[in-house]
Amino acid sequence: MVEDFNNLPEGCIANILSFTSPRDACRxxxxxxxxxxxxxxxxxxxxxLPSDLDTLFFRSFSLSLPSKKHLYLHLCQKPLLIDHGQKSFQLDKVNGKKCYMLSARALSIVWGDTPRYWRWTSFPDARFSEVAExxxxxxxxxxxxxxxGVLSPETLYGAYLVFKPNPGGTxxxxxxxxxxxxxxxGGETSKRTVFLDADRGRRLRFQIVPRLAGIFNGPRFLATVEPPPVENNNSSNNNNNNSHDLQYPKERGDGxxxxxxxxxxxxxxxxxxxEMGVNETKNGDWKGGxxxxxxxxxxxxxxP
Known part of the structure; x- marks a missing residue:
C-alpha cells in the first residue's frame, strides 16, 4: 500500500496530508x-494555519521564517503579541486551534486605575509588559x-484567570x-464558585483533627482524615455549585x-x-496580594 502511495506525485500526497492533522502529518x-x-x-x-493569519500579523508584526511548518511550530511555542501588546495569540500544538490571552490591561477592572486599590507593575516572567497588582x-x-468570530469554529473553549500570589502573602x-x-x-450564563487560594485545596484534602479516646483506647492521638464537605453559601447559582465541584488554582507550565x-x-x-467575570462583591471583606x-x-x- 505504501509503495502505491509512493508512486503518486508529491503534490497529490501533500494534498492528502493536508486533510489530516499536524500530528498525523509529522507521523x-x-x-x-x-x-x-x-x-x-x-x-x-x-x-x-488560520485563514486570517495575515490579519493577525497586521495587528502585530511580520515573522521571517523559512517555511509554513516553522511558522506553525513557532506559533505553538511562542505567543504572538497583538493589539499593541494587550493581547496574545497562539496555536494549540495538538490541533492547531486558536488560543488567546487578554492581558490585565485588556480587562475591565473596577477601581483598576486607583493606586490605593490596584497597581500596575512589570513581572519578569509575564507574557505582557504590565500586570495588575x-x-x-x-x-x-x-x-x-x-x-x-476570532476563535476556531466547532470547538469547546475554556476560559482561565491567570494570576500569581504576592510573595509577601495574600x-x-x-x-x-x-x-x-x-x-x-443572547445565550446562557453559567456560574460557579472557585477559590483563588491554591493552598486551600491542599489543606482541605487532608486535615489534622483530634480523635477522642475511649475508655479502652488509650491516649488521644491525631490523624489525617478526609474533611467534611465545604458548605457553599451561593446556593442561588444553578451550575456547578455543590461543594464537590469547587475549583482551586492549578500551576501552569509557565509557573x-x-x-x-x-x-x-x-x-x-x-x-x-x-463575557467572562470574576466577582466577590457580597461579603465585603478586604482582600489583596x-x-x-x-x-x-x-x-x-x-x-473520550
Whole structure:
C-alpha cells in the first residue's frame, strides 16, 4: 500500500496530508522519503494555519521564517503579541486551534486605575509588559470580553484567570470564595464558585483533627482524615455549585496559576460576544496580594 502511495506525485500526497492533522502529518513523514518531502511542504502546513493569519500579523508584526511548518511550530511555542501588546495569540500544538490571552490591561477592572486599590507593575516572567497588582479591595470585579468570530469554529473553549500570589502573602482569599461566570450574548450564563487560594485545596484534602479516646483506647492521638464537605453559601447559582465541584488554582507550565472560569462551545455560525467575570462583591471583606496577568481562552481537551 505504501509503495502505491509512493508512486503518486508529491503534490497529490501533500494534498492528502493536508486533510489530516499536524500530528498525523509529522507521523506520516516517517513512512518514506516521499512522504517526508510532502509532509514538509508549505501546501500541507498552510492548511493547518488560520485563514486570517495575515490579519493577525497586521495587528502585530511580520515573522521571517523559512517555511509554513516553522511558522506553525513557532506559533505553538511562542505567543504572538497583538493589539499593541494587550493581547496574545497562539496555536494549540495538538490541533492547531486558536488560543488567546487578554492581558490585565485588556480587562475591565473596577477601581483598576486607583493606586490605593490596584497597581500596575512589570513581572519578569509575564507574557505582557504590565500586570495588575491587587493591593486591597472589598469589591472585586474583573471582566473580559472576546468575540467568537476570532476563535476556531466547532470547538469547546475554556476560559482561565491567570494570576500569581504576592510573595509577601495574600489575605482575604483563604476562606472566601469568589464567583466566576461565562455569559454568551443572547445565550446562557453559567456560574460557579472557585477559590483563588491554591493552598486551600491542599489543606482541605487532608486535615489534622483530634480523635477522642475511649475508655479502652488509650491516649488521644491525631490523624489525617478526609474533611467534611465545604458548605457553599451561593446556593442561588444553578451550575456547578455543590461543594464537590469547587475549583482551586492549578500551576501552569509557565509557573503562573490558573483557575477555570467556565466553558462554552463555539459553533462558528454567529459572531457573538462572550463575557467572562470574576466577582466577590457580597461579603465585603478586604482582600489583596494577587498579581493578575490576564484571562486565557483556549480549546479544552474532550475526554473520550
Amino acid at each position: 506520516l513523514a516517517l513512512v518514506s522519503s516521499t512522504f517526508r518531502s510532502a509532509a514538509e511542504s508549505d501546501a500541507v502546513w498552510d492548511r493547518f 491587587l493591593v486591597s479591595v472589598c469589591w472585586l470585579e474583573i471582566r473580559g470580553r472576546i468575540n467568537t 489575605y482575604g482569599f483563604d476562606y472566601q470564595s469568589v464567583e466566576v461566570s461565562i455569559e454568551i450574548a 503562573w496559576l490558573e483557575v477555570e472560569l467556565g466553558e462554552f462551545f463555539n459553533n462558528g455560525e454567529d459572531d457573538k460576544e462572550v 494577587l498579581f493578575v496577568q490576564g484571562i486565557e481562552i483556549r480549546p479544552k481537551t474532550v475526554q
